[in-house]
Amino acid sequence: MTTRTESAGRDARHPTGVVGDGPAIEATGLRCCYGDHVAVDGVDLAIAPGELFALLGTNGAGKTTTVETLEGHRTPDEGRVRVLGRDPARHRRALAGEVAQVLQESGFAGDLTVAETLRLWLRLHPRRQSYSDPLTEVDLRHRSDVRVARLSGGERRRLDLALALATGPRILFLDEPTTGMDPASRERTWRLLRRLADDGCTILLTTHYLEEAEELADRLAVMHRGRIAVTGTVAEVAATRRARIHCVPSSGAGRDLPPLAGDTTWDGPALTVRTRHLQADLHRLLDWADRTHVTLNRLNAAEASLREVFAAVQADRGEIEETS
Numbered sequence: 001m002t003t004r005t006e007s008a009g010r011d012a013r014h015p016t017g018v019v020g021d022g023p024a025i026e027a028t029g030l031r032c033c034y035g036d037h038v039a040v041d042g043v044d045l046a047i048a049p050g051e052l053f054a055l056l057g058t059n060g061a062g063k064t065t066t067v068e069t070l071e072g073h074r075t076p077d078e079g080r081v082r083v084l085g086r087d088p089a090r091h092r093r094a095l096a097g098e099v100a101q102v103l104q105e106s107g108f109a110g111d112l113t114v115a116e117t118l119r120l121w122l123r124l125h126p127r128r129q130s131y132s133d134p135l136t137e138v139d140l141r142h143r144s145d146v147r148v149a150r151l152s153g154g155e156r157r158r159l160d161l162a163l164a165l166a167t168g169p170r171i172l173f174l175d176e177p178t179t180g181m182d183p184a185s186r187e188r189t190w191r192l193l194r195r196l197a198d199d200g201c202t203i204l205l206t207t208h209y210l211e212e213a214e215e216l217a218d219r220l221a222v223m224h225r226g227r228i229a230v231t232g233t234v235a236e237v238a239a240t241r242r243a244r245i246h247c248v249p250s251s252g253a254g255r256d257l258p259p260l261a262g263d264t265t266w267d268g269p270a271l272t273v274r275t276r277h278l279q280a281d282l283h284r285l286l287d288w289a290d291r292t293h294v295t296l297n298r299l300n301a302a303e304a305s306l307r308e309v310f311a312a313v314q315a316d317r318g319e320i321e322e323t324s
């Protein structure tokens with residue numbers, strides 16, 4: 001599994017989504033409507049070659065519509081999209097060998113075996129380069145002779161992924177790639193996706209699993225009501241909300257705290273500090289506790305989590321702050 005430290009290294013690699021010859025996947029002012037309903041309302045994305053980008057969002061936020069447009073299945077009502085510099089709706093044939101998609105519903109014939117499905121797939125799809133052994137990569141080699149109808153939900157997701165890999169794509173669109181997978185398969189899939197991206201494949205994945213985005217994504221965006229509410233590296237997105245220090249000072253401590261940059265609130269004996277200056281405020285608090293012989297029980301200090309950011313977006317709270 002990838003460590004946070006490695007993630008921080010990746011974070012620095014694609015600070016803007018544009019490197020070298022420009023983005024591999026791009027949306028500019030994208031707007032998509034279903035009749036009068038605006039599903040995507042001015043989305044800008046720039047995903048660099050070899051970047052693994054996660055698109056998160058609340059239900060009905062517009063993720064699928066955005067991705068379908070990038071895949072060339074829809075044309076924008078306004079704005080433009082480009083994949084490898086081309087309009088994906090107009091150049092579907094040219095892009096076919098470069099782009100692979102894993103949709104939520106794959107719709108394979110249930111009476112074909114896994115191996116037959118792969119062979120058929122390779123006959124029907126243009127290949128940029130063949131991938132050595134996609135079934136082994138997704139741990140399905142031992143199920144080669146099993147009919148697709150008899151695969152479990154998680155195994156079907158792995159077959160989807162194997163087929164996507166089989167053509168050696170430069171761009172991979174993944175819609176909820178690990179839904180239904182057990183924890184071991186999920187981690188294996190994460191390692192595989194990470195390796196693909198490290199080998200230069202650009203990956204756009206939509207997911208409802210925040211830990212998947214946290215673990216994998218070079219950058220991510222959280223959509224809400226057709227717009228991107230917040231985007232950046234995991235660290236940048238977390239920094240849009242204040243960090244939190246929580247503790248229960250020992251009785252008799254009094255409430256004359258040292259001057260802190262953050263806002264303090266008391267809930268009975270429990271103190272919470274919401275701050276943009278976590279290290280400095282923690283230092284002041286510890287120093288004050290030392291000087292006044294106070295014990296800070298149940299002390300906990302943490303940056304905001306992706307979950308908190310997501311909850312704030314979902315609650316439509318206006319308190320997502322600009323990263324300074």
Ligand SMILES: Nc1ncnc2c1ncn2[C@@H]1O[C@H](COP(=O)(O)OP(=O)(O)OP(=O)(O)O)[C@@H](O)[C@H]1O
Pocket residue numbers: 034037038039057058059060061062063064065066
């Ligand atoms: N075919 C359609 N006709 C009318 N409205 C649609 C259609 N498809 C999607 N919508 C609406 O467009 C909006 C965006 O839908 P979309 O499926 O892109 O969101 P999503 O972020 O993928 O949602 P979810 O996470 O729930 O799958 C929603 O309000 C949805 O109800």
